[in-house]
Amino acid sequence: MPNFKKYNYNQDAMVVINFEEQIQPGTFEFTLHNLIDNHIDLSEFYKNYSNDAGGRSAYDPAILLKIILFAYAKGITSSREIQWQCEHNIIFKALSCDAVPHFTSIASFVSSYPDAIESVFEQVLLVCDQQGLLGNELFAIDGCKMSSNAAKEHSGTLPELEAKRDKIQRRLRACIKEHKKLDGRKPNERERKQQLTSATETLGKEFERINKFLKTATPRMGQGKKPTEVKSNITDNESAKITTSKGTIQGYNGVAAVDKKHQIIVEAQAFGEGQEHHTLEPILAGIKQRYARTGISPDILKAQAIITADTGFSNDANNHYLRREGINAYIPDNQFRSRDKTFAKQKEKYGKRHRDTVKGVKAVIPSSEFIINKKKKTCRCPAGKEMWLKNDIIANDGKRKLFFEGKLTDCRQCDLKHQCMRNPSSADTREGHGRQVSITYTNGRTATDWMKRRVDSRYGKAIYGHRMSTVEPVFGNIGTNKRLNRFSLRGKTKVQGQWRLFCLVHNIEKLMNYGAIA
Known part of the structure; x- marks a missing residue:
């Protein structure tokens, strides 16, 4: 029998370490550490601090930003988990200089500074441009639908919520009535009375929650030409029920514009609607304003940068806007494949597209x-x-x-x-x-005919071919590799701040791979 040295994992050790030596060059934490310390102005965070004349010392925003972004890069979004990592993980200790912020401080930092987070996002974009990572020739736009911190079971139109409230009230009255009947009976009914008491408390809380929402809520209208009422949510009424390839979720659509050269995200916004066509104009306006503020380009859209997006962003209003503003865009309608000779034999090869019966409607x-x-x-x-x-x-x-x-x-x-x-x-x-x-x-x-001619041209097909390879890997990296597939905050402003933090992780990783941050 070989003679091996004995070992025991269940033991403590006093180890002397140097925090700076733990942050090794070529790693994400090294790029993050040097980027925040040497290239980013964090003064935008200082506005909410008022302890310069007295009070307890606060954690430096640089420390909090480092540990949060590093945690997100590891797929960790829980504030409690980040606190635990700061207590036990050597890299978190190195980035925080052995500080252990309470989870409430971490959660408050993520949700309280959406404007400051946008400033950091903008400064990182400027660093990417200075490092030569932006091509500024083609931008691909798409949306990434993610669940929010709200249950879809708490959604409904106002009449539906009123009906649900009334149903809960009837069940509540029935529980109270049965409880009164059991009051005069033998002690062996104690277990049933406890069940009724628990059910009454639960139903009462749910009734009060819905009733309180209905007293102040107004109907939430959709984005169509003839807006109709859409479902509200009593937990986060700025989120929406969104249909995805994996089913229906209650969440937000994180829309991003990605530069083709190195897949840098140049604009990121969150929207509480599943439809994407109404998000195109705000995203393009955001790109234009961000490039002007950073001094990269006074008007990147007038400079004929190419804009491409999938069919979800196509409608008559958007095509009219693009033609009126002279924007060099290629956004196909949902019939563009049927006009392409390349796909002429698709039905023969794969068969006709089969549509099942939906909601009791017969397929014909x-x-x-x-x-x-x-x-x-x-x-x-x-x-x-x-x-x-x-x-x-x-x-x-x-x-x-x-x-x-x-x-x-x-x-x-x-x-x-x-x-x-x-x-x-x-x-x-x-x-x-x-x-x-x-x-x-x-x-x-019409403007739609103008866009069809552009997309159907040989050049248009070649341009649109770059869309998927530009933007889809970005969402794959954020959602699959980084496991950032759910928002933990509520409200559009806070969710948008967290979405930009997700995008910051992606951009900093690109700086690590292709830049030279020191």
């Missing part, structure tokens, strides 16, 4: 399977039958809408009517109607 043969001739104003159904032109409408914005309907005699005898019509029996009545199809197109002179 889509309108894309109907052959429509816009010049002749004719339409032929999948069974080969001619449909009649029911209506022809010309809108003020240059759009034209054609409405076609199948002939009753054709639809009644058609073998495809059960796949084609949601209510096939309507074709069997005299007052019924056949399958209806509509198409909307323009006269070629």
Whole structure:
């Protein structure tokens, strides 16, 4: 049997260390330490401190910023966990000079200084430019949807919340009534009475919470042309129910603009809505103002920097804004693939896109399977039958809408009517109607037509090809590598500050890999 030296992990040791020697060159903590100490002005944080004439000494913002950003780089967002790391982790000890801020101090720092965090974000961007990491030629914009510190079960329109409150009140009255019935019974009912007492307290708190919200709340309206009421949330009413590829979440959409050269984030904002088209203008305005403030460019958009984004940012209003402002943008509509010859045989290779029934609505043969001739104003159904032109409408914005309907005699005898019509029996009545199809197109002179020509050009396709390789790896790094996939704060302003901290971690890592911070 070999003779090995004995070891025991469960022991303490007195070790003499030098904190500065623990921060080794080439590491994230080295770049972070030198960046904050030598390149960043933190005076924006000082405005909220008033202990210069007396009072207890405060932790230096440089120390707090270092440990928070380093923790985020390790996927740690919990203030309690950051405090524990400062007590036990040697790198955290080195960055904080053996200071151990209380978790409440850490949480307060993250949530109380959104403007100062923006200042730091801006200064780091300037350092990136000075290090030659910005190309300033192409910016890709996209959104990263993350959960907020609020439960989606606490969401609903005001009428829905009122109905929920009334339901809780009825359950509360029933619990109280049953509890009174048990008051005069034998002691063996004590366990049931305790359950009722606990349920009454829980229901009472929930009732008061919803009732208090309803007394001050106003309906939250959507962003469409005809705004309708959207769901409010009694915990964080600036967050929203957002549909993602992994289901519906209650959260925010962190939108970022990324420079192509080294994937540096140049603008970051958080929005409490799932739809992205209304976020384009604020993001572009933010890029322009940030570049002007830092002195990188007086008007980066007028300098013909290329802007690209996915189809979620495309609509008529945005296209009109881009053309009016002369912005060099390439943002496709959701039909641009169908116009591309490269994808002409996609259906043959992968099959037709299948749509399941949603919310009880029967899936039918889509309108894309109907052959429509816009010049002749004719339409032929999948069974080969001619449909009649029911209506022809010309809108003020240059759009034209054609409405076609199948002939009753054709639809009644058609073998495809059960796949084609949601209510096939309507074709069997005299007052019924056949399958209806509509198409909307323009006269070629609208802003949307202008954008379609740009995106469909050979140059436009090449430019749009850079979008995914520019912005998607950034979200992959933040959400997957760094595990920063959930906001821990509430309220748009605070969440936006935390989103910029997430983006700061990414940018500082780029400085570590490609810059020369000393």
